[in-house]
Amino acid sequence: MLGSGPRACRSNGAFALLKNSGAGYPPQFYPASRPAPASLAYTRRSITASSQNKGKVPYFHKKLSKKDQPPSSTLVDSFALEPKLTQPVLPTSNSQPAPKLRSSKESNSSSKPDTTSKRQVLKTINPSSHLMNEIRVLGLGRNAEHWHFDKASRTNKTFRPWEKPKRETPQLPPPSKQVWFEQRSRKIVEKEEVRFPGMRFIAGAATTPSVPTELQLVRMTRPYLFEDLESIDQLVLEATGKVDRSLATEAGAIRPEPTITPNDEGPESSPKPAEKGISIQPRLESIDPVEIQKLLERKRDKEVSIKGSTMGEIAVVGRSNVGKSTMLNTLTDSPNTARVSDKPGLTRQLNFYRCGEKFILVDMPGYGFAFAKEEDQTAWTSLIERYLCERKSLRRIYVLIDARHGLKVADKTFLDMLESKSKKFQVVLTKCDLIPPPDLARCYTMVQEELKKSYKYALTGRLLMVSSYTGAGMNNLRKDMLFACGQDILIRDRERPKSTLRTL
Numbered sequence: 335m336l337g338s339g340p341r342a343c344r345s346n347g348a349f350a351l352l353k354n355s356g357a358g359y360p361p362q363f364y365p366a367s368r369p370a371p372a373s374l375a376y377t378r379r380s381i382t383a384s385s386q387n388k389g390k391v392p393y394f395h396k397k398l399s400k401k402d403q404p405p406s407s408t409l410v411d412s413f414a415l416e417p418k419l420t421q422p423v424l425p426t427s428n429s430q431p432a433p434k435l436r437s438s439k440e441s442n443s444s445s446k447p448d449t450t451s452k453r454q455v456l457k458t459i460n461p462s463s464h465l466m467n468e469i470r471v472l473g474l475g476r477n478a479e480h481w482h483f484d485k486a487s488r489t490n491k492t493f494r495p496w497e498k499p500k501r502e503t504p505q506l507p508p509p510s511k512q513v514w515f516e517q518r519s520r521k522i523v524e525k526e527e528v529r530f531p532g533m534r535f536i537a538g539a540a541t542t543p544s545v546p547t548e549l550q551l552v553r554m555t556r557p558y559l560f561e562d563l564e565s566i567d568q569l570v571l572e573a574t575g576k577v578d579r580s581l582a583t584e585a586g587a588i589r590p591e592p593t594i595t596p597n598d599e600g601p602e603s604s605p606k607p608a609e610k611g612i613s614i615q616p617r618l619e620s621i622d623p624v625e626i627q628k629l630l631e632r633k634r635d636k637e638v639s640i641k642g643s644t645m646g647e648i649a650v651v652g653r654s655n656v657g658k659s660t661m662l663n664t665l666t667d668s669p670n671t672a673r674v675s676d677k678p679g680l681t682r683q684l685n686f687y688r689c690g691e692k693f694i695l696v697d698m699p700g701y702g703f704a705f706a707k708e709e710d711q712t713a714w715t716s717l718i719e720r721y722l723c724e725r726k727s728l729r730r731i732y733v734l735i736d737a738r739h740g741l742k743v744a745d746k747t748f749l750d751m752l753e754s755k756s757k758k759f760q761v762v763l764t765k766c767d768l769i770p771p772p773d774l775a776r777c778y779t780m781v782q783e784e785l786k787k788s789y790k791y792a793l794t795g796r797l798l799m800v801s802s803y804t805g806a807g808m809n810n811l812r813k814d815m816l817f818a819c820g821q822d823i824l825i826r827d828r829e830r831p832k833s834t835l836r837t838l
């Protein structure tokens with residue numbers, strides 16, 4: 335009851351008794367005749383001590399004793415931290431730029447002349463660890479000027495926009511190929527698991543002219559290959575330019591620039607150079623043709639190596655909403671790279687995705703029903719057809735069929751088109767997780783028989799079955815893709831004789 339505050343004291347009529355106890359009253363409650371409590375007295379003492387210290391000016395050479403050092407209150411004064419800055423200044427679009435930190439010089443110029451020694455100034459300017467913890471930068475670049483002190487969150491992180499951010503070491507992808515052996519009853523089976531994680535979008539094309547050529551794709555994916563070529567090009571251009579000039583001058587096509595002797599006056603007085611004593615000095619430089627030949631050879635070699643480094647392309651087609659984009663995401667362990675929707679007709683252009691150094695995956699718009707305009711659909715169908723028929727670097731076409739429905743009319747029309755253009759294709763059954771295994775087996779045989787019967791260019795040795803949700807069949811599809819791109823890969827699980835078990 336006794337130390338509970340001024341209001342309580344007055345209500346009890348014991349104000350005179352309680353105010354001497356020094357129980358946390360504000361100073362205005364104390365009459366001038368009575369001394370303030372010990373805590374307040376201490377504050378006053380420290381202020382007077384600092385004002386006394388101002389008179390003492392230590393010499394440069396003199397080692398600073400503890401006594402000479404200014405008290406902490408003056409240190410803060412000389413560092414000139416504006417009291418305004420203690421409130422966070424948030425950058426707004428309309429607001430003026432936030433106030434910058436004032437340097438110690440500026441702050442001192444406004445107040446009394448500087449009496450602190452060099453050593454003291456250094457001591458005050460050097461950002462002590464506790465101050466650095468309180469400094470935060472809002473934004474980078476132009477906004478890096480916005481500083482404020484955030485005492486509430488005492489984080490140890492200090493953002494310095496003038497320092498380059500440290501690059502994180504990229505995580506190495508897991509090994510692309512793993513081989514192991516499994517024992518199935520009496521057989522030993524060799525198995526391989528392939529992965530190519532990380533699919534990157536390179537380019538998209540909604541019309542035929544905007545489809546990037548193979549060389550353009552190489553330039554997009556590996557620009558460093560072209561740097562050398564460009565420098566050689568420049569050299570060749572320079573050299574051949576000189577050659578042309580020299581040849582042309584010899585042939586008389588280019589008139590060499592005349593050098594005018596000092597006797598000549600003005601253009602009117604020099605109509606015929608021979609007559610007026612103008613000396614013709616053709617500035618022909620001697621160019622080594624062997625050198626040019628070497629440059630041209632280098633350029634040719636470079637071009638051949640660039641052409642050789644074009645990556646194979648793999649196209650994925652199918653009806654709209656059959657699961658093309660989802661399959662690519664699962665195949666490359668890169669979720670959300672290709673956009674997916676349960677509404678047919680989301681993908682409306684050819685999307686080129688780079689898949690490591692191996693190949694380029696091409697996600698395509700779907701045929702058949704889609705939530706899109708009729709003319710858009712016809713446009714992208716013709717785009718698909720032209721791409722599939724004309725592309726030279728195309729290694730394989732995967733036609734996706736929904737395992738729940740089998741071959742539909744739209745599928746058959748599209749396969750007929752491929753057949754007419756003599757294009758080989760591989761059928762993949764998708765969404766296999768949505769039907770029970772017996773139905774899946776039935777669908778598999780029905781589709782296979784139909785393909786064998788009517789499509790000469792279909793690869794009917796085996797159909798691939800995948801589920802993008804469970805990841806089933808993805809390893810087989812990856813291996814098939816690598817095989818199509820000419821890599822030495824085991825497509826089927828190979829059976830090994832039992833005798834090899836000891837040697838493993």
Ligand SMILES: Nc1nc2c(ncn2[C@@H]2O[C@H](COP(=O)(O)OP(=O)(O)OP(=O)(O)O)[C@@H](O)[C@H]2O)c(=O)[nH]1
Nearest residue numbers: 654655656657658659660675676679680681700802
């Ligand atoms: N259950 C199941 N659903 C799948 C599978 N693959 C795709 N889906 C779903 O099918 C729908 C269509 O998938 P998309 O990948 O957008 O199909 P798309 O063929 O790219 O469609 P368009 O871009 O319109 O041509 C999405 O809702 C997916 O979640 C699968 O293997 N299993």
Ligand SMILES: [Mg+2]
Nearest residue numbers: 658659680681
């Ligand atoms: Mg899609």
